[in-house]
Amino acid sequence: MEGLSVAKADLTVYVHPSKANKVDQAVRRQLSSLLFTYNELFDGVILAHEFNFKSKHAKILPGLIPYFGVNVKAKLLVFSPRPDMLLEGKVVKLGKESIHVIVLGFCSAAIMMEDIRQEFKYKIKGGYGTFVSLAHKRHVIKAGSMIRFLVKSVDEEILHLSGSLIPSNTGCIRWLSKHGGDGASQINRSIKRPRGSDFVMGLQDQHSRLFDNIDQSQNLSRPHKARKRTAE
Structure with a gap:
C-alpha cells in the first residue's frame, strides 16, 4: 500500500524535573501523544515510533519551572495519503x-x-x-x-x-x-526495511493490530455460543 514511509528524525523532548529518574518513560509518553494525529512537521500521521538517546547529557532550560531538553533519535512510521495513491x-x-x-x-x-x-x-x-x-x-x-x-x-x-x-x-x-497479477497486498512492501531491525517486526505487528481493530470491536458485542462437550 502506498502512503506509508519510515522517517528518521533528531528530536528534542522536554521533560519535567519530576521525571528525571524516569526519562525513558517520559520521552516515550511524549512521543506517544503524537500518534494518530496529523503532524505538519512530518506532513502525515504518525502511526508508530522507536527512539534512542543521542547522549546521556540533557540541557536545563531557564524559567520558573526548569524543564530539561533530551536529544533523541527517532524512527517514525508516517502515513501520508495523497491524491492518486x-x-x-x-x-x-x-x-x-x-x-x-x-x-x-x-x-x-x-x-x-x-x-x-x-x-x-x-x-x-x-x-x-x-x-x-x-x-x-x-x-x-x-x-x-x-x-x-x-x-x-x-x-x-x-x-x-x-x-x-x-x-x-x-x-x-x-x-x-x-x-489481477499485481493485486496482492503491498502494505509491507511499501516500507523500506533495514535488515535485522526489531523495529520492522514491530511495524508488522502494528499493522495486524490496526486491521483487526474493527473485528475485535464487533466480536465484543456478539455473545459467544457455548460448545457442546461430549463425554469420552
Whole structure:
C-alpha cells in the first residue's frame, strides 16, 4: 500500500524535573501523544515510533519551572495519503449510493456512486447489500471486504479521504490477488526495511493490530455460543 514511509528524525523532548529518574518513560509518553494525529512537521500521521538517546547529557532550560531538553533519535512510521495513491482498507458500511472504508483502523474514506465503475452493480444478497461485478461474478464487495481504492482527495483536519473505484486495478483485494497479477497486498512492501531491525517486526505487528481493530470491536458485542462437550 502506498502512503506509508519510515522517517528518521533528531528530536528534542522536554521533560519535567519530576521525571528525571524516569526519562525513558517520559520521552516515550511524549512521543506517544503524537500518534494518530496529523503532524505538519512530518506532513502525515504518525502511526508508530522507536527512539534512542543521542547522549546521556540533557540541557536545563531557564524559567520558573526548569524543564530539561533530551536529544533523541527517532524512527517514525508516517502515513501520508495523497491524491492518486492506491490505498487499502476495510469496508465497514455499504449502501446503494456509497461505500465507507476504514484505512489502518483509524482513517475513514468514502467512495460515492459516481466514483464506482459501471462494472459494479448494487445487489441484495442474503439480506445484505453488495456490489457485484457484471464481468466477473465472483468479484464481490461487501461489508468486511478488504478493498484497494484510488485516493481522490484528502481532508487532513478530520483525517477523511474521498476515494474512487474507477481504475481497473481497484476493487476487492482477495479477487485482485487471484486475477489481477499485481493485486496482492503491498502494505509491507511499501516500507523500506533495514535488515535485522526489531523495529520492522514491530511495524508488522502494528499493522495486524490496526486491521483487526474493527473485528475485535464487533466480536465484543456478539455473545459467544457455548460448545457442546461430549463425554469420552
